[in-house]
Amino acid sequence: MEEESSDNINFGMELEKGTNFKEYIINLFQRPLYAELFFAWCKDCQETITVESAKYFREELVLRGNRDSKNFNFKAMRVSKNFLLAFIGNIPPGRINSLNLSDNLLNDLCMHSIKNLISAKK
Numbered sequence: 721m722e723e724e725s726s727d728n729i730n731f732g733m734e735l736e737k738g739t740n741f742k743e744y745i746i747n748l749f750q751r752p753l754y755a756e757l758f759f760a761w762c763k764d765c766q767e768t769i770t771v772e773s774a775k776y777f778r779e780e781l782v783l784r785g786n787r788d789s790k791n792f793n794f795k796a797m798r799v800s801k802n803f804l805l806a807f808i809g810n811i812p813p814g815r816i817n818s819l820n821l822s823d824n825l826l827n828d829l830c831m832h833s834i835k836n837l838i839s840a841k842k
Contacts, residue, residue: 744771745759745769748774748775749774753807753811754778756810757807757810758773758778760807761798764825765800780797790815790816791818792819794819794820798824798825799824799825800825801826801829805833808836
């Protein structure tokens, strides 16, 4: 009897040979930005990085209407410092039309970063 690949056991689904865990998670998202935000969100929320948590995060983005690259809604997604820094670090200045961060875990440092992002928009 052949042994099952440890990849198949860990992911609960078939993976292409040579694909590592991080690449697989990144490929679950429509845009690389969202994969980066997922990793930062996991760090902020102390969430384990799993395929299931990545799918949950992806569904939350879709439910909030995050379908384009200029309008973002992260309302009540438990986002905090790492998420915001990953977001700001991956968005060119002046590229955002709207950003909803209400009902999240943002501190004074986060607010300062948001102020700088708004100032860059002019």
